[in-house]
Amino acid sequence: MRFRAPLLMLAALAGLRAQPPVMPPPEVYRAFLQGDLIVSGTVAEVTPAGSPDRGTFRFTVREQLRGKPVPGELTLSYEIFPPDPRRPPVLWQRVRPAAGKNLVLFLAPEGDKFRVDGVLDLGGDDAKALPLIRQSLQLEDAAGKKDKQPLLNATGDPSPFVRGVALTFLISKVCPNDAACRTEMLDRMAAIARNPTEKREQRVWAVDTIATKVYFGFRNGDEVDRKAAMALAGLMADPDPAVRGEAIQFLHGYILGQGTVKPDLSGNLPGRRAIVEQLRRDAESNLPFAAQARDLAPIVAQGQ
Helix, strand or coil: CCCCCCCCCCCCCCCCCCCCCCCCCHHHHHHHHCCCEEEEEEEEEEEEEEECCEEEEEEEEEEEEECCCCCCEEEEEEECCCCCCCCCCCHHHHCCCCCCCEEEEEEEEECCEEEEEEEEECCCHHHHHHHHHHHHHHHHHHHHCCCHHHHHHHCCCCCHHHHHHHHHHHHHHHCCCCHHHHHHHHHHHHHHHHCCCCCHHHHHHHHHHHHHHHCCCCCCCCHHHHHHHHHHHHHCCCCCHHHHHHHHHHHHHHHHCCCCCCCCCCCCCCCHHHHHHHHHHHHCCCCCCHHHHHHHHHHHHCCC
């Protein structure tokens, strides 16, 4: 397994977050990507089982958005676990089942029953998530048809949920053996990462995407990997410490980590001298990536 730099590694810099909070909630994102059935409808009745925090509820299905057809009425289990103060509330901690509530449920089959993996409350702020779910289902359809253009376009969507879905489908279903597709992803992400007029979190997200979605690091001689590594190297001279720090962290892990396939920064690296000078300045700074910059400076300088 190749190195993965920690996400949000620059949180210490001016309160930076690599991307806005996920909306819909993280458990809904996971349930969507793992292929759960999706239904919307209304809670008809709740039946506690010895405690109000566990039991069953009858759910009347109004619309099925994904998956094999399910009965018009389902009996489902719920359990509300004690909250963990270290983590945001999830599932029934967030949305307590109650008669009359309109919900979207993400269901995983378990024998002749279903397990609820995710829930959205359409009577609250979660209602804003439903258009994102529908949009993501259209992307899933495009991925099934190997139609990469809608997915590539969606990598620039303002919603982190939609961007994440598009990138996942591109990498897992459309682009793995398509160098042209990966190259177009790289070009789009590099344009965002290099653009000083983009929001900082968008630029850092683009760097992260290049390093974790475009760059594979599985085999020597991969031309797209070479271009991705060169793009990350160029970003190590970016004026914004958040952007260059993200690039430095990833390249440090890939070059000096335990992986057997290493990025090749030899050859024509535009702006090599400026990159080395910036690395040397960062090495003498108090920035959280100073040690990594110190390690990389002589490696990058070797090509001069």
